[in-house]
Amino acid sequence: MSPHTLCFLLLFFIPFTLCLNQELHYLQQLKLQFDDPDGFFSDWNESLAGDSPCNFTGVICSKQSTFSGTGFVESVDFSNANIAGTFPIILCKLTGLKHISFYNNSINGTLSSDISGCWNLVSLNLAQNLLTGELPATLSDLPELKFLDLTGNNFSGHIPASFGTFQKLESISLVDNLISGYIPASLGNISTLKQLNLSYNPFFSGEIPPEIGNLTQLEILWLSNCNLIGKIPNSLSRLSKLVDLDLSTNKLTGSIPSSFTELVNIVQIELYNNSLTGELPSTGWSKMTSLRLIDVSMNLLTGNLPEELCSLQLESLHVYENKFSGNLPKIISNSSNLNELRLFGNKFSGDLPENLGKKSPLTWIDVSDNLFSGKLPASLCDKGVLEELLMINNKFSGELPASFSACGSLTRVRLGGNNFSGEVPVGFWGLPHVSFLELVDNSFTGVIGKSIAGAGNLSTLNIAKNKFSGELPEEIGALENLVEFSGGDNQFSGELPASIVNLEQLTKLDLRNNGFSGGFPKSIESLKKLNELNLANNKFSGDIPETIGELFVLNYLDLSGNKFSGKIPVGLQNLRLNEFNLSSNLLTGDIPPVYAKKVYIDSFLGNPGLCGDIEGLCDGKNVTKNVGYVWLLRTIYVITGFILIVGVGWFYFRCKNFKNSKECIDGSKWTLMSFHKLSFSEYEIMGALDEDNVVGSGASGKVYKVVLGNGDIVAVKKLWGGSKKGECENIDNESGSVVDNGFDAEVETLGRIRHKNIVRLWCCCSTKTCKLLVYEYMPNGSLGDLLHSSKSGLLDWPIRYKIAVDAADGLAYLHHDCVPPIVHRDVKSNNILLDGEFGARVADFGVAKVVDGKEKGGNSMSVIAGSCGYIAPEYAYTLRVNEKSDIYSFGVVILELVTGKRPVDPKFGEKDLVKWVCSTLSQRGLDAVLDPKLDSCFKEEICKALNVGLLCTSPLPINRPSMRKVVNMLQEIGSVNPMKFASKDGKLTPYYFDDKSDHGSVV
Template identity: 65%
Template sequence: MRSPLLSVLVVLALLSAAAPPRIHSLNQDGLFLYDMKLSLDDPDSTLSNWNTRHSTPCNWFGVTCDSLTNSTVTTLDLSSANLFGPFPSSSLCRLRNLTTLILFNNSINHTLPQDISLCTSLIHLDLSQNLLTGPLPESLSLLPNLRHLDLTGNNFSGSIPPSFGNFQKLQVISLVYNLLEGSIPPSLGNITTLKMLNLSYNPFSPARIPPELGNLTNLEVLWLTQCNLVGEIPESLGNLKSLVDLDLAFNNLYGSIPGSLTELTRLVQLELYNNSLSGELPKGMSNLTSLRLVDLSMNHLEGELSDELCSLPLESLNLYENRFVGDLPASIANSPNLYELRLFDNRFTGKLPENLGKNAPLRWIDLSTNQFSGDIPATLCDHGELEELLLIYNSFSGKLPASLGACTSLTRIRLGFNRFSGEVPAGLWGLPHVSLLELVNNSFSGSIASTIAGARNLSLLRLSKNGFQGPIPQEIGWLETLQEFSGGDNKFNGSLPQSFVNLGQLGTLDLHNNKLSGELPTEIKSWKKLNELNLGNNEIGGEIPKEIGSLSVLNFLDLSSNKFSGKVPLSLQNLKLNELNLSYNQLNGELPPMLAKDMYKASFIGNPGLCGDLKGLCDGRRGKDKSRSFVWLLRAMFIVATLVFVVGVVWFYFKYKSFKNARSIDKSKWTLMSFHKLGFGEDEILNCLDEDNVIGSGSSGKVYKVVLSNGEAVAVKKIWEGVNKKGMECGGDVENGRFQDNAFDAEVETLGKIRHKNIVKLWCCCTTRDCKLLVYEYMPNGSLGDLLHSSKGGLLDWPTRYKIAVDAAEGLSYLHHDCVPPIVHRDVKSNNILLDGEFGARVADFGVAKVVETTGKGTKSMSVIAGSCGYIAPEYAYTLRVNEKSDIYSFGVVILELVSGRRPVDPEFGEKDLVSWVCTTLDQKGVEHVVDSRLDSCFKEEICKVLNIGLMCTSPLPINRPAMRRVVKMLQELGTTTTTDISRTKSTQKDSKLPPCYYDDGSDHGSVA
C-alpha cells in the first residue's frame, strides 16, 4: 500500500512537469526583451534562442550587454530578422541602458508611438526599411542623447515637426524615401551638431531651401535630391565649410550657381543635376582642391568650360545636356583619377586633348551630340579599363586608332554619324565583351574581318551607310547572342552565309541596298525571334523560302528589287505583317488570296507574271470556266446549309439543358444580402442565368450579364461549391472547393464594406446551399487585359491608357492607405481592371484579397502563392510574405502592359517575363522598341515618364518601390507638368546612381526624353 507521503510527492512531481516554463530566473532586462518577443511575429524563428534557460539575455541573438556588469542590455541589433508587428516601445523603453537600437529591414508597422521619448538612453536609432506609417512623433526631439536617427524607407507622412530643431546632440538624420509633405522646416538650422542631413525623395510641397541651413557649420553631407525645391540656391550654403557632399539634384532650382560654393574647400562631391540652373560656372573653382565628382548635367549652364575646373584632380565629370561651348581644356587630360567623362548634348568644338586617357583610368566616355572634330586620341585605353566609348553625332574624322582593337575591356562602342574613314582595325571586330558596335553614317571601307568570331557577347551590330564591301564572313553565324545586324547601304557582295541559320536570337536583319547575290538559306526556322527582314535592292535570286511563313513574330518583310522567281509562298498568309514589299522581282503565278488586300497594293508591282485581285496585277479569275465556278457555288451552298443545321441542333440542346437547370432551382431557398439600396430582387437575377447571357468565366466561376426590368444591367458571378477548378494561374487555395469558398467570403468581406469610385461596386450576394451569386455593377467595356490584347487594342489611345492607369492607382491607393486595416489585393492584373462605358477603370476580383493586420502580430506569411504569372513580386514568390509592396509590383507590370501593349508573359520572351524583357530591350535597343507602335509618337515624353514609374514599381527590392499614394501623385503630376523627371533615381545607398532599369534613348545617356 502506497504511503500518503509518497502520494504527495508523486502529485507534486506531476504538477511540476505540467507547469509552464518559469521565466522568473531572467533578470529585469531579459523579462522586458522576452515581452518584446511575445509582441512580434517571428516566422523565421530568428529569436528562437530568446528563452528562459539563462539568467541574462546577453547571449541572445542580436543582444549586446555592458562589458563591465554583463547583465544590462546596451545594444539591440535585429537587422533583416524578418520580424512583423508594431514598434514595441513599452518593452524597449524600459531598458534603461539601451544606447543602440537597430531594426533595419524588417516589417515593423503601424505608427511610431509618442512614448518613444521614454527611451532616454538612446544614442543610435535605426528603423530604416520598415513599414511605419503616420506622422513623425514630435517627441523624438526629447531624446537628450540621440546622435543618429535613421528612418529611411518607411511610409511616414505629414510634415517634419518644427520641434526637430530642438535636438541637442543629433549628428545624423536620414528621412529618405518617405511620404513627407509640407516644406523643410527652417528650425533644422538650429541643430548645430548635425553632420549629415538626408531628406531626399520625399513629395514635399514646392518651397525654397531654407537659408538657415547655412548655420549648420559642422555639416558634412547635405542630401536634398528630389525634394520639390524651387528658387535659387542660397548664398548661405557657402558657410558650410565642413561640407564634403552637396546633392541638390532633381529639383526645380534656377538662377546661377552661387559663387560662395567655391569656398567649400573640403567638398568632394557636387551634384546639382536635373534643375534649371543657368549662367556660367562661378569663378574660383580652382579653390575646390578636394573635388572629385562633379555632376551639373541637365541644366541650362553655358559659356566655356573653365580650365580651373578641368585642372582639379577629378574622378567623374558630368556636364551633359547644357549649353557649354568652346574647346575642351587640355588640362582635363592631366587628371590622374578621371574615370568618367560625360559631356554629351552640348556645343563643344575643337579636338580632344591628345593625351586624354594617358594619365587616367578612363572607364566611361560620352561626348555625343557636340561639334568635336579631328582624330580619336590613341591613348584613350592606355590603362585598359575603358568600357564605353560613345561619340555619335560629332564631326570626328580620320582612321580609328589601332589601340582600340586591343582594348578588351570595351563593352559599348558608338561612333556613328561622324566622318571616320579607312578600314576598321581587325581587333575591334572581335572584342570579346562588346555588346553594341555602331559605326553607321561614316565613310568606313574594307570588309568585316573574320576575327569577328571572337565577339561572343555581341548583340547589336550596326554598320549602315558606309563603304564596307566584300562577302559577309561565315564567322558571324557563330555569334549566338546577335540580335540585330544592320548593314544596309554598303557594298557587301556574295551570298548570305549559310551559318546565318544558327542565329536563334536574331530580331533584325537589314542588308538592303547592297550587292548580295545567291539564294536565301531555307533552314531558317531557328529565326523564331526575327521581327524585321530587309534585303531590298540586292541581286538575290531563287525562290522565296516557304519557311519564312513560319516566323511567327515577323512584321516587316522587304525583298523588293531582287531576282526572286517562282510563286509567292502560300505560307506568307500566316504572317501578321505591317510592311510587305515583294515588288520588282520575277515572281509569277497566283497571289495568295489573303495577301490581296489594299494595304499591300504596292507590294507586288513590277512582277509581270504575278496574278491576283489587286490593281496592277493580271486578273487571275478572267477566262476561267464558268461551269466550274457554278459547281463551286453549289458546293458552298451545301456546306453552309449543313453548318446552319448542325449549329441549330447544338443551340437547341444547350437551350433546353439551361431551361431544365433553371427550372430545377428552388428560388424559395435563396438568401439575399444587399450592400446598397436595390431596385431588384433575387427572382429577377435567377431568371436570367442561362448560357445565352454568359459573358466570361474566371478562376472561380462563370459571369453573366443580366438586364433588369428597369433597363439597367448588372454582372453576376456564379460560384458553385465543391467544384475543384484550376484556381489562380500561378497559385491559389484550391482543394476540394476551398478556393471557391474563400473567394466568395473574401469578396463579400472586402467589397461589402468599402466604397470608392475606382473599386467595382458589389450590389448584393445571393446564397443557397449549392450555389453562391455575387451581383456587381456591369462594366460595358470588359477587362483591360481582354481589350488591350485583342484586335480592339487600337481603341485605347494614350490619353485613355493614362486615365486607366491613374484610376487603377487611385483604387489601389484607397485599399492600401485609406482602409483600416489596409487591404492587399494579391491578384492585381489587367484582367482584374474593368472598364466602364467611358473607359473609367475599376479594380475588381477580390477573391484572394487579404487584410493586412496592423495590430497584434502584424503581417503574416501565406501558406501558398496567390497571383497570376508575370505579375507576382519576386520576394512574394519565395517568402509568401503579404504586404502592399507585392501589389505595387503587380501594378507596375500593368503599367508596362499599357506602355508596351504586350502581355506579361509571352512565348517571344522565352524564359523572361515582361519586366525582364522591357529592361533588356531598353538597354539594347532603346525605348522605341518598347512603346506600343499603335500609340501616337506625340505623347512620347509622357509615355516615357509613365514607363519609368512602372520600372520603379517593379524594382526587385521592395523598399525601392514607391507607395501607392506616391504612385498616384507621380501619375497625376504628369498631367499638369512636364518638368518632373523620374528616370534617374538613387537607392537608399548614397553611392547608387541609377535604378535597375532606365530609359536608353539610343544615345546611351540614361535619361528620359
Template identity: 65%
Template sequence: MSLLPLFFLFTVLLLQNHFFISALNQDGLYLYQWKQSLDDPDSSLASWNNRDTTPCNWAGVTCGPNSSAVTSLDLSNFNVAGPFSANFLCRLPNLTSIILFNNSINQTLPLQISLCTPLLHLDLSQNLLTGTLPHTLPLLPSLRYLDLTGNNFSGPIPPSFGTFQNLQTLSLVFNLLDDVFPPSLFNITSLKTLNLSYNPFHPSPIPHSIGNLTNLETLWLSACNLEGPIPDSVGNLKNLRVLDLTFNNLYGPIPSSLTRVTTLKQIELYNNSLSGELPRGISNLTSLRLFDVSMNHLSGSIPDELCRLPLESLNLYENGFTGELPPSIADSPNLYELRLFGNKLTGSLPDSLGKSGPLRWLDVSTNRFSGGIPASLCDHGELEEMLMLGNQFSGEIPASLGSCRSLTRVRLGKNRLSGEVPAGMWGLPHVYFLELMSNSFSGSIARTIGGARNLSSLILTKNNFSGVIPEEIGWLENLQEFSGGDNRLSGSLPGSIVNLGQLGTLDLHNNMLSGELPKEIQSWKKLNDLNLANNVIGGEIPDGIGSLTVLNFLDLSNNQFSGNVPTALQNLKLNQLNLSYNRLSGKLPPLLAKDMYRASFIGNPGLCGDFKGLCDGKNGDKGKGFVWILRAIFIVATLVFVVGVVWFYLRYKNFKNAERSVDKSKWTLMSFHKLGFSEDEILNCLDEDNVIGSGSSGKVYKVVLTSGEVVAVKKIWGGVKKEIESGDVERGQFHQDSAFDAEVETLGKIRHKNIVKLWCCCTTRDSKLLVYEYMPNGSLGDLLHSNKGGLLDWPTRYKIAVDAAEGLSYLHHDCVPSIVHRDVKSNNILLDGDFGARVADFGVAKVVDATGKGTKSMSVIAGSCGYIAPEYAYTLRVNEKSDIYSFGVVVLELVTGRRPIDPDFGEKDLVMWACTTLDQKGVEHVIDSRLDSCFKEEICKVLNIGLMCTSPLPINRPAMRRVVKMLQEVGTENLTKAAKKEGKLSPYYYDDGSDHGSLA
C-alpha cells in the same frame, strides 16, 4: 496518503518554474515581455528565453563590460514584426543604442519614446511605421543618431525638431512627409549629416538659414520639391563634403560662394534648371572627386581650372556648354568617368586623354568635336563605353582600340571617320553594341568577328564597306540586329546566317549582294524586319518565309527573285510589303491580290492577279464551253456539300443536347456572391465561338446571359498543361488543381473594387470553371501595346496605375494573412468599360501567413519575363517586394508605352533601358510620344515612382501602401481637371457601394 507524492511533485515543479522566471534580471524580463508582442517567423529570437539569468548572451543583445545591464540592442534583418514598445524598451536604464533596421516594426512610434533618455543611437529604418513623427523625440537629451528612413511617416516635420541638443545625424529618406520644407531643422547646429531626400514636401525654397549648419558634412536633399535659387549661405558650410540637391526645381546660377567650401568631395546638382556659367574659383575645391551638374541649362565654356582638379567623375551632359575642352582634362590621374554629351563643345579631344587616368566611361556624343580619336583612350585597359556619335571626328580608328578587350559599347556613328576598322575591333569579346553608321569606313567585315560572341547589335549603315559577309557571322548566337544597308557588300548571304536564332532585324538594302536566300529561313523565329532591297539576289522566295510569325516589315524589291509568290506569305501580318521590280510570275495568293497591295508587286510582268486590267482578255472566248461545264459541276458539288453539312449539324446538336442533359447533373456550383444565373446558362455557352483568350492555365469565354449581363468564364485545363503561355517562365508542369485552388482560395474571400470579382465556380471530376465579372476593355497589356494604345491618354493611364496600386496594397496590407500575387503584369490588369483597373489571375498567388510559410523558397519561379524581381530569380523567396518590383515595371510600361522585353533594348529589359536612356538622353526619350506634353510634370513624377519600385535592392522599394500615397500625391490640379473633363476620374465601386473592401 497516495496523493501526497503527487502534491509534492507539483509543488517542486511550480517552485522550479518560479525560480527560472525570477532568475532572469530586470532588463531581461523587459526584453522577454517585448518579445511576446512580436511575430518572429524565422525564430531569430529563439535564444531569448526565460531560463537565463541575464540576456547578455541573447541574439542582438549587448551588455556593459562589467555588468549584466543591457547597453545595446541590434536586431538588424531579424525579420520580426510588431510594435515598438516604449513601455518595455525605455525601462532599460543603460540602453544607449537601438538598431531595428530592416524589419516589420509597425503601428506608430509612441510619444513615450522620450522616456528612453540614455539613447545615443536610434535606427528604425526600413520598417512599416506610420503616422506622424513624435514631437517628443527632441526630448532625448543625448541622442546623436536618428535614422527613420524607409517608413510611412506622414504629415509635417514637427517644429520641435529644431531643438535637438546634440543630434549629429538625421535621416528621414523615403517617407511621406509633406507640408513646407522645415526651416526649423537649420537650428540644429550640431548636425553633421542631414538627409531628407525623396519626400513629397510642398514646393519650397532652400532657406537662407541653411548656412547655420557649420558642422554639416553631408547634405542630401534629392527630390524634395525644392525650388528657387541655391542660397549664397551654402558657402558657410565650411565642413561640407557631400552636396546632393538632385531632382528638384532649382534655378539660377551655381553660387560662387560654393567655391569657398574647400572640403567638398562630391557635388551633385543634376536634374534641375540651373543656368549661367560655372563659378570662377572652382579650382579652390582641391578635394573634389565627383562633379555632376548634368541636365540643367548651364552655358559658357568649361573652365580649365575645373579640369585641373583631381576628379574621378565629371558629368556635364545636356547643358549648353560651348568652346573647346581644356587639354588639362587629360592630366587628371583619377578620372574614370567623363560624360559631356548634348552640349555645343568644339575642337578636338586631347591626344593624351586616358593616358594619365583609368578612363572607363567616355561619352562626348552630340557635340561639335572634330579631329581624331585619341589612341590613348584604353591605355589602362579599363575602357568600357566609348560613345562619340554625332560629332565631326575624322581619320581612322586607332589600332590600339582593336586590343581594348574591356570594351562593351561602341558608338561612333554620324561622324567623318574613314579607313579600315582594325581587325581586332570586330572580334572584341565583350562588346554587345557596335555602331559605325554614317561614316566613310571602307574595307571588309573581318573574319575575326566570330570572336564577338556577346554582340547583339551590329550597325554599319551608310559606309563604304565591301567584300563578302564572312561565314563567321553565324557564330554570333546573341545577334539581334544586323544593319548594313547603303554599303558595297557583295557575294551571297553566308549559309551560317540561318543560325542567328535571336535575329530581329536584318537590313542589308542598297548593296551588291547576289546568290539566293537560304532555304532554312524559317529558323529566324524572332525576325521582325527583313530588308534586302536594291541588291541582285535571285532564285525563289523560300516558302519558309510564311512561318516567320512576327515579321512586320518585308522589302525584297529591286532584286532578281523569280517563281511564284509564296502562298504562306498571306498568313503574315505585315505593316509593309514590297516585292516590286523582280521577276516573279504566276497567280498571286488571293489575300494579296488586292488594290492596296498593287504597289507591292509592280515591275513583275509575269504576275497575274485580280487587279483591274491584269489577266483580262488573255484567253478571249476560247474554252467558254469548258468553263460552263466546270461551273455546273461546282454548283452540284456545292449543293451536295450544303445538304451534308445541315444533316451533320442536326445530328451533332441532338448528340450534344443529350450529352449536356447527362453532364449538367454532375456539376457542383459554389457561389461567392448572390447570383442571377444558373450553371446551365454558363455551360450552354462554352463554344469555341465565344473564346476570347487562352493562357497558361486555361481558356476564357465570353458568356452573355439571358438577363443581358455578361460574364467571363475561365475553363481550367484538364490534366496537366505542359505548354506554358508565351512569356511565362514558371518551369515544370502546371497542374490544374493548384491554379484552380489558388484562385478560389484567394478571390473567394476578397471584396475590393480593384480586384476582379469571382462570381462562382463550377466543378466536375474532369473539369473546373471560374466565373468572373466581364471586363469589356480587356487587359492593359493588350490595349497598351496594340494600335489602340492611343486611346489611353495620360489621365486614363494615371487612373489605371492608382487603381492597380490600391488593389495590390489591399492584398499586402489589408488582407489577413497577406497575399502575394507573384505574377503582376500588364496582361493581368483588366479594364472595365470606364477603364477602371482590376488585378486578376491569382493562379500562382501565395498567402504569407504568420508562421512564415508564405516566405519560404519556392521550388520554381513564378512570374513573367521582364517582370521578375532580380532577387526572386535566384533566391526563389516569396514576399511583397517581388510584387512591388513587378508593379514598377507596369508603371514604366504606362509611362513609356513599351513592352517589358523589346528587341530594341538589346540585352536590357525595360527597367535597364529606362534607367540608361534617362541617364544618357533625358526624360523626353523615355516618355511615350503619344502622351500630351502638358502632363510632362506629372508623368515624370510617376516615372520616378516606377524607378523606386524597381530598385535592384528590395530594401529600397517602398511598400505598396506608400506607393499608393505617392501616386495620389501626383494628382495635381491640372491633372484632376483634365481627367474630370473626360469623365475618367470618378471612382469605380462594386454594386454594394463599398470603397475599400474586406475579407469575407
C-alpha cells in the same frame, strides 16, 4: 576569502543579476509582439538563457563588471530579420539601451511619442520599414541621440520645428518618405549636425533655408528631389567642412554662387537636373583640391569649362545637356584620376586633348551631340579600363586608332554620325566584351574582319550607311548573342553565309541597298525570334522559301528590288505583317488570298508574272507604275473609300461581325487543346459566337458569354485577326506598332498553372484564321468595369478588401510558387475578374513573361507592355521586367480600391493616380483621398490598405515589398479587428459595433 570580501562580491553581483532578469522579461514580452516567419527569435529561449539575455541573437550587453563579464543590455540589432509588428515601446524600459536597429523589416503603425522614454538612446535606425503617421516631436527630447535614420518609410506631415532643439544629434536621414511642408529653418540650430539627408520627399515648393549655412559642422547635405525652388543661398559657402553636397532634381534657378569655391573640403557636388543658368565660376577652383566629382548636367548653363576646374584631380566630370561651348581644356588630360567624362548634349567644338586617357583610368567617355572634330586620341584606352566610348553626332574624322584593337575592356561603342574613314582595325571587330557596336553613317571602308568570331558578347551590330564591301564572313554565325544586325547602305556582295541561321537570338536583320546575291540560306526557319527582315535592293534570286512562314514573330518583311522568282509562299499567310513588300522582283503565280487585297497592291508592283484578285495584276500589264499614276490611283482609292464608309458604314459593321463569326464556323480543320475535362465540344462554342452574346471588347479581342447545353456558362475570347491598337498597351518601343495579341503567351501560361485566384482556362481552339480561348465565366465581370461604374456601390469595403487579398494571392503564386516565376506585365483592375461571390481571379496573360533567374535586374523586353497609369516608372526607360513591375501595378489597383478613382483622369492634370494621392495627402489630408462611398467605420483598415498601396508604388523598386509580403500585410489588416469582417454563409459581411455595447450585430 574573508566574509567581508564575500559579502562585498554578493552585493556587487545582485543588482546586475536582478536587472538582467528584469530585462530578460522585457525582451520576452517584445518577442511576443512580432510575426517572425524566419525564426529570428528562435534562440530567445528563457530556459537556455538562464538569468541573462546577453546570448540572444541581436542582443549585445555592456561590459560593466570585470568579474561577471556582463552588464546591461546596450544594443538590439534586428536588421534584415523579416519580422513584422509595431515598434515595441517596451524597449525604453531597458535603462542602459543605447542602440536600436530595425533596418529592413516590416515595422508598421506609427512611432509613438513615448519613444522619448528611451532616455539613453544614442542611435535609432528604423530605415526601410512600413511606419506611417507624423514624426514624433518628442524625438528631440532624447538628450543623447546622435544618429537618427528613418529612411524608406511612409512618414507624412511636417518636420516638427522642435527638431531644431536636438542637443547632440550628428546625423538625421528622412529619405524617401511622404513628408510635406517646408524644410524648417530651425534645423539650422542643430550645431552638432554633421549629416542632413532629406532627399526624395514631397515637400511644398520652397527655397533652401539660408539658416542651413549655420551648420558649421555639416559634412553631408543631401536635398535631392525635395521640390526646391529659387536660388542657391550664398550662406551654404560657410559650410567649410562640407564633403558631399547634393541638390539635384529640384527646380533651382539662378546661377551657381561664385562663393561655392570656398567649400575647400568638398569632394562631391551634385546640382544636376535643375534650371540653373549662367556660367560656372571662372576662378577659385584651385582651392578645392579635394574635389573629385562635379555633376551639373541637365541645366541651362553656358560658357566655357573653366581651366582651373579641369586642372583638378577630378574622377568624374558630368556637364551633359547644357549649353556649354568652346574647346575642352587640354589640361584635363593631366588628371591621373579621371574615369568618367560625360559632356554630351552641348556645343563643345575643336579637337579632344591629344593625350586624353594617357595618365587617367578613363572608364566612361561620352561626348555625343557636340561639334567636336579632328581625330580620336589614340591614348583613350591606354590604361586598359575603358568600357564606354560614345561619340555619336559630331564631326570626328580620320581612321580609328590601331590601339583600339587592344582595348579588351570595351563594352559599348557608339561612333555613328561622324566623318570617320578608312578600314576598321582588324582586332577591333573581335573585342570580347563589346555588346553594342555602332559605326553607322560614316565613310568606313574595307571588310568585316574574321576576328569578329571573338566578339562573343555582341548583341547589336549597326554598321549601316558606310562603304564596307566584300562578303560577310562565315564567322559571323558564331555571334550567338547577336540580337540586331543592321548593315544596310553599304557595298557588300556575295551570298549570305550559311552560318547566319545559327543566330538564334536575332530579331532584326537589315541588309538593304547592297550587292548581295544568291538565294536564302537553308534552314531560315531557325531564326525563330526574327522580327524584322529587310533585304531590299540587292541581287538576291531563287525562290522565297516556304519555311519563312514559320517565323511567327516576323512583322516586317521587305524583299523588294531583287530577283526573287517562283511563287509567293502560301505560308506567308501565317504571319502578322505590319510592313510587307515584295515589289520589283520576278515572282509569278497567284497571290495568297490573305494578301489579294487592294491595300497590298504596292507590295506586288513590278512582278510581271504575278496574278491575283487585284485590279491590274491579272491583265498582263503589271509593270512598274510611274509615280504620278500611283499617286493618282491612291487618291481615287481614298476618295472612293471615304464615300463607301459614309454610305454603307452601318451595313459594313453589322456584316463584319457576322463574317468573322462565319470564318470561325467555316474555318478549316480545328485544333482543340484542352487543359481540363470538358463537357462540351468546339462546335457548341462556334454556334454561340454572335453579336448578341458579346459581353466585352478589348485590345486583344472580343469576349462572348456562351450558355452550354448542360446549363453551364463559359466565356470565350475571340482574338482579333490582326492586333488592334488600344489604350497605351503593348506598343512597340521603336516602331510604334502593336505587338502580338498574346494567344501563345496566354495558352502557355494559363495552360500549366492552377490556382484558385487565377482564371481557369478550359481549352483553346484555333485555325489559321481564328483563335479562341475558353475560360470559366465570371458573372460580375471585371473589377475595373464595376468599380468605375454606377454599380460601384455594390463594392463595400469588406468586398474590396477581399478582392485585394484574392488578387494579391494569385500574383504571389505567379511570383513565388511557379518555377520559373511568371511576371504578368499587365496587372490592372480590368484584368481582375469577379465571380458570383466577388471572389477575384487574375486574368489576361497575353503579355506575361517567364523570368529567367540568370538575368540580373530582370529580363530586358523590346516592348513596353502594360497600361497607362499602371506602368512602373523605371520600366518605361529601362525595359527591365521583374516582379517589382507587377507589384507597382498592383499598388495602383489598391489605390483604385481605396479612392474609387481611375488610374488616369483628366481631373488629375498631368498627374496619374499615384502622384495625385501623394500630393492630395500632403495638401488636404486623408479624407480627401478616400472614396466617399466607403463607410467611415472602416477608416482605420482603409488607411492601412492605402499604406500598402503607397509602399507598392514606391518610385524606387528596391523599396517595394515582395508579393508574398504584400499578402501578409493585407491579411494582417483583416486580422487586427476580425469582428469587422464577420463571416455569414461563407461570404464576407460588414460587422458594425453598437456604441452602447461591446457586442456587434450583422447589418
